[in-house]
Structures are given as structure tokens and as C-alpha cells.
Amino acid sequence: MQNLPIIDQSELVIKPLAEAETIPSSWYNSDDIWRLEKEAVFAQTWQCVGRQSQAARSGEYFIAEIASEPLIIVRGKDNILRCFYNVCRHRGGPLAIGSGCASHLQCKYHGWTYELDGRLKGVPDFDSVAHFDKTAFGLAPVELAVWEGFVFARLVPGKPSFNELFTGISDRIGKPGLGELQYHRRKSYDLKCNWKIFVDNYLEGYHVPLVHPELMKLYDYHSYKTKVREWYSFQHSLLTSAENIYSSGAGEALYYFIFPNLMLNILPGRLQTNIVEPIDAERCIVHFDYYYVAGTSEQQIADDLTFSDSVQVEDIEICELVHRGVRSRSYDKGRFSVKHEEALWHFQSLLKTFFRDAVESKRTPR
Ligand code: FES
Ligand SMILES: [Fe+2]
Incomplete structure (x- = not known):
């Protein structure tokens, strides 16, 4: 720091x-x-990280970066588009290197797996680890919103709200x-x-x-x-x-x-x-x-x-x-x-x- x-x-x-x-x-x-x-x-600001069509179907994902932070955008089985840090909670490995489609996300380092909604799912060879609560090790979420098909994410919540940002633009364009x-x-x-x-x-x-x-x-x-x-x-x-x-x-x-x-x-x-x-x-x-x-x-x-x-x-x-x-x-x-x-x-x-x-x-x- x-x-x-x-x-x-x-x-x-x-x-x-x-x-x-x-x-x-x-x-x-x-x-x-x-x-x-x-x-x-x-x-602190909403950053355009891609298009909704890049993850149109459940399981589709792509990666992005804001302020040097690696991110992953993925559409869940519930059809909701989410953004997470593309950072495994074990030792920081990446969940994805590029784009693709998967039923779950698997870390490329030691193979921990996560549900598409970010919950930690599989932790190989971790049986004797003490005080390990899997539910506390989900992927870290990032704010996400969609405007006119564009996907935006913001690392730190604050001002402006997403809707304030674009007030009047769609009407002016027609x-x-x-x-x-x-x-x-x-x-x-x-x-x-x-x-x-x-x-x-x-x-x-x-x-x-x-x-x-x-x-x-x-x-x-x-x-x-x-x-x-x-x-x-x-x-x-x-x-x-x-x-x-x-x-x-x-x-x-x-x-x-x-x-x-x-x-x-x-x-x-x-x-x-x-x-x-x-x-x-x-x-x-x-x-x-x-x-x-x-x-x-x-x-x-x-x-x-x-x-x-x-x-x-x-x-x-x-x-x-x-x-x-x-x-x-x-x-x-x-x-x-x-x-x-x-x-x-x-x-x-x-x-x-x-x-x-x-x-x-x-x-x-x-
Ligand atoms: S860093 Fe992800 S499984 Fe080890
Ligand atoms: Fe110019």
C-alpha cells in the first residue's frame, strides 16, 4: 500500500x-x-466489461479486467448474469483464462470447483483441514448491471447508481x-x-x-x-x-x-x-x-x-x-x-x- x-x-x-x-x-x-x-x-465507476451476448446461455462465461483486477462474468443455471473476481479462494488461481461454457467453474491451479453462482463446490484432498467452512469460501462477487446489451461492473459500490449514469441517453438516441x-x-x-x-x-x-x-x-x-x-x-x-x-x-x-x-x-x-x-x-x-x-x-x-x-x-x-x-x-x-x-x-x-x-x-x- x-x-x-x-x-x-x-x-x-x-x-x-x-x-x-x-x-x-x-x-x-x-x-x-x-x-x-x-x-x-x-x-469506483461503472466499467463496460463486455456484451450480454457474450454470455447469452446458462454456463457461458468470459473474462475482463478493471483496474488490474481479474474478473469473470458468467451466466448461472438460474439464467442470472453475475460477475466475480476471477480469483480462487484457495491461493488465488484463475477460474478461467478466456471465454467458454461450463456446468461449473474449476480453478486452473489445484482444481477447486465452484457453482456458476459462485458457491464453493468441490475441494479435492482437503479432508483433514481444521475449521474450514466451505460456505465462507465462495467467489467474491462484483456489482454487475446491463444497459442496452452492454455489461458493466463496478468494484466499489458508491455513486452514481447505475440508472443515474445513463439518464436520457436512450431517449435522445431513439x-x-x-x-x-x-x-x-x-x-x-x-x-x-x-x-x-x-x-x-x-x-x-x-x-x-x-x-x-x-x-x-x-x-x-x-x-x-x-x-x-x-x-x-x-x-x-x-x-x-x-x-x-x-x-x-x-x-x-x-x-x-x-x-x-x-x-x-x-x-x-x-x-x-x-x-x-x-x-x-x-x-x-x-x-x-x-x-x-x-x-x-x-x-x-x-x-x-x-x-x-x-x-x-x-x-x-x-x-x-x-x-x-x-x-x-x-x-x-x-x-x-x-x-x-x-x-x-x-x-x-x-x-x-x-x-x-x-x-x-x-x-x-x-
Ligand atoms: S488456487 Fe485454486 S485450487 Fe488452488
Ligand atoms: Fe479527433
Whole structure:
């Protein structure tokens, strides 16, 4: 256990957008801050760990990770989806290495078995062990909830409740609902930058004219707007009236960010989710999952993947350069554009709130 990093209390003050400064540069490359984020942010927030369809039938399971903690998500014989630490209560072995289907879970180390609801079932060669109560050695449960077919888990209960998190999103999106779209594929990008650099960049359309000239052609940029809610923000823009790969002129681009690391990128007929997985203070992996409305042609999908990839390459390049920039001795804090960077300010303000809660409760990061 380590102590909380020393954070100047003045850096945790949340000022109105027009008066606020961006978070200090040291927060982008400090190992101590990353350890604090793991405990104070990632362990305390709902994290998207997969899709309900990955464990649709009784016995199906898959693994995930939150804040370096190994997890297993499994559908029980009672058809209930549950999440547990993927950690055997004997000596910490894994119950599963990947995904599969089983009538019970068996530890890969010495073979203890567990029911799909987590109760310890079989304990080979343990007959003469004193004071051993099998019922006290079930798998440790983790909170789980499902929204629009996505499975979320949270290591430490607290605020917000799961329903508060998404208030208003499904209504704003309308039909087809996100849960009705069909999963197509995942592509992951490995970035040499702090995870917050990627999030900051996502949260403003300010950089679109210079960094994404082709994407710019898709938007009616004058209609580009940002809105913030308690736990999420979204940006939306009408598409230009010209024919494009997503629609014949009509339609809208909608970009949701759900604190701290989930993005929903919605264009007519398609959803792309981004999950930002921090690896350490100076590296993150961003997982892009693509979903399409039934009947989308192979050609439309191929065009979307190619176009999205080109935008992503542009973002990676600028994010990696910005990571180097904020590390410079010449840079500490910047300011926000009131017109374009409200969502970024909102994200950084929530981050400060979680840091402040951790500091005040003297929670110590692992
Ligand atoms: S660690 Fe699981 S059976 Fe030993
Ligand atoms: Fe971008």
C-alpha cells in the first residue's frame, strides 16, 4: 500500500468553465497519479466489461479486467448474469483464462470447483483441514448491471447508481436502440500517451478543422454543439447535405462520453464504442467495437472501417505529440474554450471530484 500522492489542494478546486484552468501537466505522466486513478476513479465507476451476448446461455462465461483486477462474468443455471473476481479462494488461481461454457467453474491451479453462482463446490484432498467452512469460501462477487446489451461492473459500490449514469441517453438516441445493433468487430489501438490525453481530445470538436480535414467535410460544423449532464457529456452535429458514406444527406453524428472512459460514437445505422484502457501513466489501449443496423452492406461496413481508421490515425498522431508537449518543462496548465471545450472541463472537473473524495476519505491506492 502506498500513500496518496501529494496533490496541492488548490488543484482540486473546480472553477466555472470561463475561469477554469486545465489539470496540471504532472497529472499526465505521474505514476502516483495513475495509481490514484486506479483506486479513486476506475475501481469506483461503472466499467463496460463486455456484451450480454457474450454470455447469452446458462454456463457461458468470459473474462475482463478493471483496474488490474481479474474478473469473470458468467451466466448461472438460474439464467442470472453475475460477475466475480476471477480469483480462487484457495491461493488465488484463475477460474478461467478466456471465454467458454461450463456446468461449473474449476480453478486452473489445484482444481477447486465452484457453482456458476459462485458457491464453493468441490475441494479435492482437503479432508483433514481444521475449521474450514466451505460456505465462507465462495467467489467474491462484483456489482454487475446491463444497459442496452452492454455489461458493466463496478468494484466499489458508491455513486452514481447505475440508472443515474445513463439518464436520457436512450431517449435522445431513439430508434433503432443501441441494443438492437449487431456487433461486427473490434479493433484496438496502442497509444503512447496518457489515457486522459485521448479522452481530452475526444471531448472537443475544436481540433476537427485542423486535424481531421476529411471528417470536417462530413459535418455541418456551425451546428456542432456540446452538452454536459451529470455523469456524461455529448457532442452532436448535423451531417452536411452532401451524400456521404453514412447517409444521403440527412442525419446526425452523436458522440457520448460516459465518465471516465466510455465513448459511444453514433452515426446513421452504426455505433462505434471506444473503451479507453490505461496501461500505465504513459500508455493506453483504446478498443474500438463496431456495431451496425441489420442489412448494412459489406461495402458500407468496409468504407466505415477505412474512414474511421484514417480518423483514428490522425487522433493517435496528435495525441502522442500532445503527450510529449504537456511533459515539456515549458507547460503546466492551459485554459478552456467556452465555445468548444465544455465537455473537457466537465471531464476534468469530475476527475477532480473523485480525487477530492479519495483525498478526503484518505483512501490509499494499491
Ligand atoms: S488456487 Fe485454486 S485450487 Fe488452488
Ligand atoms: Fe479527433
